[in-house]
Amino acid sequence: MNGKNIGSLIKKLRIAKGYSQETLAKKLGISHAAISKWERGLTENLKMANLVGLKQIFNINIDDLIQGIEHHGEETDEIPDGNPSKAKINQPSSGLSRRQQALLGLFEGLTDSQKDALIRDLEEKKQQNDELLIELLKRKAE
Structure with missing residues (x-):
């Protein structure tokens, strides 16, 4: 650090x-x-x-x-070669990792309702994980 x-x-x-x-x-x-x-x-x-x-x-x-890294997203609606899996949507200026590219490609293949449901599910799981981490840290501090 x-x-x-x-x-x-x-x-x-x-x-x-x-x-x-x-x-x-x-x-x-x-x-x-x-x-x-x-x-x-x-x-x-x-x-x-x-x-x-x-x-x-x-x-x-x-x-x-x-x-100490801050990622800046660069939004664009451009879809290269008509292939949504190659689109640069909120891509950090430093580039996406292979894992991020794979996830983006899979995500772009979903319908809008599937994307919305997946985002809600991930946000809920993230919130639950954050709450668990905070609770663990509080217990550790006691």
Whole structure:
């Protein structure tokens, strides 16, 4: 974990949301001094509960947060060669992994109602996993 990369990403995300350090600290239940230390790269290891909180507040993948990486989506309706599996929809500027490309290809082959149902199901499972992780972290902290 690189403290400077994480710190600069947290600051960038915080400012983009229009949050002060104090506002973000209140949302996480910590001091604004802790946020300041993170942003200045003075803290190498963030607690898992704080990582989960940042993930939820900024809607960012924990792995990306730990690495200090922010992915920007590039939306396009262009469908190369008329093949939806080759479309670049919300593709990160760094490119998609093979796994992401495979999932996108499969997803594009579904009907709109199947896509909507799948998205709802995945969002629900993600929320359940986040809640379980938070509960585990709370129990571990006790």
